Amino acid sequence: MTRQKSLAINVLAAAAALACIGTASAQENTYNPNAYILLNGSVMKPDSKFPEDKVGYGGGVKIGVPLNPSWDIQVGGNYAESKDHGLKMHEYLGGVDALYLFTPAGFRPFVLVGLGASRDSGTTIDRHTSPYVNAGVGFQYKFTPTLGMQADIRETDSFYRHRDPFDGMKNSANTYVNVGLTWAFGAPPVAAPVPVATTTRTEETTTVTTPPPAPVYTPPPPPPPAPVMKKYTLSASELFAFNSAKLGPNQPKLDEVATTMQANSDIASVTIVGYTDRIGSKAYNQKLSEERANSVKSYLEGKGVAANRLTAVGKGEADPVVECKDEKKRPALIKCLEPNRRVEIEPVTFTKQVN
Incomplete structure (x- = not known):
């Protein structure tokens, strides 16, 4: 296993462990239909075709909109930078992702697909503005009705309109590991409390000479007025x-x-x-x-x-x-x-x- 893959797995494992620890302190963990903001940090592994292919770091912000308990749409952008012996590579991403979540609440694993526009530039490469598609897996978890987290690993494939004159690249595939916090614009609606039936026990006393009283018939309530x-x-x-x-x-x-x-x-x-x-x-x-x-x-x-x-x-x-x-x-x-x-x-x- 490469050092970069090991780092990605460790980041996701730490995020999952944090979600599990949060289970004990979460006051309520139900489906929240309100929109939310996502602030995340990123670890990027550039495509090995880049001269600057060392692990880099960045972050981003997105707005998420739950469509129903199984689907979320997230719109926003991300930035990451890689440095390698004085060489730099930058990537800006802006687009929309669709998340399919396997559970409506609690620990929510998901798969995602998305598309948008990327802006790649660097010491040894020309600037490219090009479309991209991405796909990945991850999970969401809420610590409180409004505060939660999201973590995912994804590959982002950019398709250049012109080959880079330096190395002849027509496309690139960069790997991202993202971990961030979510804040919902409102708590889930409060469900009406379910009435709990209570039973009152009445003790009866009897004597040898007096039999217990017969049960009193209570007629049913009259029907509602027509x-x-x-x-x-x-x-x-x-x-x-x-x-x-x-x-x-x-x-x-x-x-x-x-x-x-x-x-x-x-x-x-x-x-x-x-x-x-x-x-x-x-x-x-x-x-x-x-x-x-x-x-x-x-x-x-x-x-x-x-x-x-x-x-x-x-x-x-x-x-x-x-x-x-x-x-x-x-x-x-x-x-x-x-x-x-x-x-x-x-x-x-x-x-x-x-x-």
């Missing part, structure tokens, strides 16, 4: 004058609707539908039906019903209740068509105590 549904259909003669959308002063049925909705907050929404008869143009009747529905809506709002619980709709002369085809004279026709001039309030559903 929902009550009521549809309000109000004729126009109760609400408006003929050919008008102005409400009269006393509206007991609308007061009943307002009182019901105020007393039952579970009524989320009702629809108020205005209708007219067929006398007049369709456009005029449509507008009149909308004005009537909105008048009822405004009245209920004035009685304290929130506007977001009311929807006003006009349907003009649609859905007639009567046809009145035999009525010729206008007064008789107006009287006959009276049931069609109405305002309907869609079924109001609420819970009512059933005795």
Whole structure:
């Protein structure tokens, strides 16, 4: 085993041992869906094709975003430098990694793949900006709900667009060992406590002459009250004058609707539908039906019903209740068509105590 491989294994082993020691002090180790920042130190072994191929050091910063308990995305950059007898080699990395984690919490081993852009330069090599891909293995561990660590070993392969004039390299493969700390932007959500059943033991005393009391039958609780549904259909003669959308002063049925909705907050929404008869143009009747529905809506709002619980709709002369085809004279026709001039309030559903 080479000295460089031995160093990489020792670094990862020390990180794993630190995670195991942290098990005893971790207060909570559950999946945390919040984003986090990763600050890491790096040990780099350059490709042996570089003249400066000694082990170098560096570090980086990344932002991690958990997609679900099995996948993380990390975006950020890294820098490392190698020195060898006065020669230097530098590498800057910027890209994105996808981590597949084998466990949702605790000690979380993972495999990773990534891509990005690298910037290589050195004493004996030209500067190269080129795409790279990398792959590796590692693990994550949390010491507290927000503080944790990550360690991995990976190989980063850069692909140059032009061969280096010094040594003719077309690509390079550098090995990295990264160990760092993670800090999540928030703790995991707290699960609701699970109620624990408790048992109370009652001691009974008996005498020779008195038998123990018979168990008392406790009837089961009554079923929940059934929902009550009521549809309000109000004729126009109760609400408006003929050919008008102005409400009269006393509206007991609308007061009943307002009182019901105020007393039952579970009524989320009702629809108020205005209708007219067929006398007049369709456009005029449509507008009149909308004005009537909105008048009822405004009245209920004035009685304290929130506007977001009311929807006003006009349907003009649609859905007639009567046809009145035999009525010729206008007064008789107006009287006959009276049931069609109405305002309907869609079924109001609420819970009512059933005795």
